Amino acid sequence: MKIVTVLGSPRKKGNSNTIAMAFGDKAESLGAEVKTYHLNGMNFKGCQGCYACKTKQDSCILKDDLTEVLEAIHEADVLVMASPVYFWDISGQLKSFVDRTYSYLRPDFFNRPDPCRLPEGKKGLLILTQGAEEREHRDVPQKYEHFMEHYGLHDRKTIRGAGIHESATAEDRAPYVQEAEALAREWCGR
């Protein structure tokens, strides 16, 4: 099983990254091949709105550190996206990545039964952490689950770590880390 993990928090050992790494580490121990990208340490631009991916070629025309990530997702069985909630949404780093995936959509995607250039059947895991309690920001996972659905990731899970602040301890994160490890066991077949 091939897994691509895209980390949206600038905090390498922060809450969302830790939960995502727990999923990846467990999956790797069960034989999966895991590629992890820490967006904050990478050199890339947001979508330029040039529409070259609709008019000239079937991939993003920009060549930067996201090129490899966008290609790796084509080959992957599982896409993991992790982010803190920043101002009622995902982090800017992850949003810029999401915008670049516009290149996965075919030119007339809104009129097609097969809108996406990605092969169907991938799994998707969304990991979101937030300082606020669980009843806040429920629209954030909804939006990005919709994004995953649109891209043909029909088998999806979301792990939401609510009420965990920047000062959260390993104990605070433990339930979400356990949830991530259990999911890795489920998806990696043990």
Ligand SMILES: Cc1cc2nc3c(=O)[nH]c(=O)nc-3n(C[C@H](O)[C@H](O)[C@H](O)COP(=O)(O)O)c2cc1C
């Ligand atoms: C710029 C910024 C904006 C934030 N906005 C929100 C917010 O709108 N709602 C919320 O619940 N927490 C907000 N937080 C808190 C983080 O979402 C929370 O601490 C999260 O668990 C951090 O995840 P990380 O350790 O993966 O970076 C914000 C934090 C920062 C730094």
